[in-house]
Amino acid sequence: QVQLVESGGGLVKPGGSLRLSCAASGFTFSDYYMSWIRQAPGKGLEWVSYISSSSSYTNYADSVKGRFTISRDNAKNSLYLQMNSLRAEDTAVYYCARGGGYCSGGSCEMRYYFDYWGQGTLVTVSS
Amino acid sequence: QSALTQPASVSGSPGQSITISCTGTSSDVGSYNLVSWYQQHPGKAPKVIIYEVSKRPSGVSNRFSGSKSGNTASLTISGLQAEDEADYYCCSYTGSTFVFGGGTKLTVL
Numbered sequence: 001q002v003q004l005v006e007s008g009g010g011l012v013k014p015g016g017s018l019r020l021s022c023a024a025s026g027f028t029f030s031d032y033y034m035s036w037i038r039q040a041p042g043k044g045l046e047w048v049s050y051i052s053s054s055s056s057y058t059n060y061a062d063s064v065k066g067r068f069t070i071s072r073d074n075a076k077n078s079l080y081l082q083m084n085s086l087r088a089e090d091t092a093v094y095y096c097a098r099g100g101g102y103c104s105g106g107s108c109e110m111r112y113y114f115d116y117w118g119q120g121t122l123v124t125v126s127s
Numbered sequence: 128q129s130a131l132t133q134p135a136s137v138s139g140s141p142g143q144s145i146t147i148s149c150t151g152t153s154s155d156v157g158s159y160n161l162v163s164w165y166q167q168h169p170g171k172a173p174k175v176i177i178y179e180v181s182k183r184p185s186g187v188s189n190r191f192s193g194s195k196s197g198n199t200a201s202l203t204i205s206g207l208q209a210e211d212e213a214d215y216y217c218c219s220y221t222g223s224t225f226v227f228g229g230g231t232k233l234t235v236l
Contacts, residue, residue: 037227044216044228044230045167047227050225113161115184117174
């Protein structure tokens with residue numbers, strides 16, 4: 001079955017950096033677009049970033065553009081989020097989610113929803 | 128990109144139907160039939176229950192239905208059950224990014 005397991009969260013000081021990882025299993029990871037979505041404590045969901053199956057396309061929410069970088073290693077079935085210049089408002093549970101598109105045999109089908117989510121990893125930015 | 132607007136809370140009794148609205152703009156909800164809805168129980172990851180406005184993923188109860196008119200999408204839950212008590216979020220594609228609603232807490236009385 002599809003599994004997404006995030007890791008790398010923790011406590012970091014403002015201005016610091018952190019790298020999140022998401023290990024995927026149960027599906028052909030290299031065929032799917034992937035996203036990061038976050039949820040501040042007691043708040044709603046906020047889409048953060050997505051990456052295409054081949055890493056050709058990435059996009060970011062304005063709130064993280066220039067500070068966060070999404071990447072993936074299809075050989076390792078892993079998704080990453082490098083977070084730099086962290087701010088208190090970046091404090092949230094970060095979810096890895098499958099969605100955005102599916103590519104196979106050279107053609108892609110866009111899927112503008114998130115069908116599988118990990119359990120999340122908590123990032124706390126505080127001095 | 129501003130968050131989509133949802134009511135903070137709705138409630139209903141078992142067996143009743145409720146509707147949650149999700150209002151965006153002509154740049155997101157109004158432009159694309161790409162609205163999805165997610166159910167989130169406390170301490171759990173969200174789960175997709177509706178995609179592309181009105182399609183249900185395999186395994187999701189047909190008590191959940193979605194629709195859209197203009198810049199507003201709606202989620203209807205019929206035959207309310209205790210296990211439907213959760214937070215619900217809408218989400219729309221914007222042409223290049225995604226935007227979520229602020230969330231609605233559903234209480235089953």
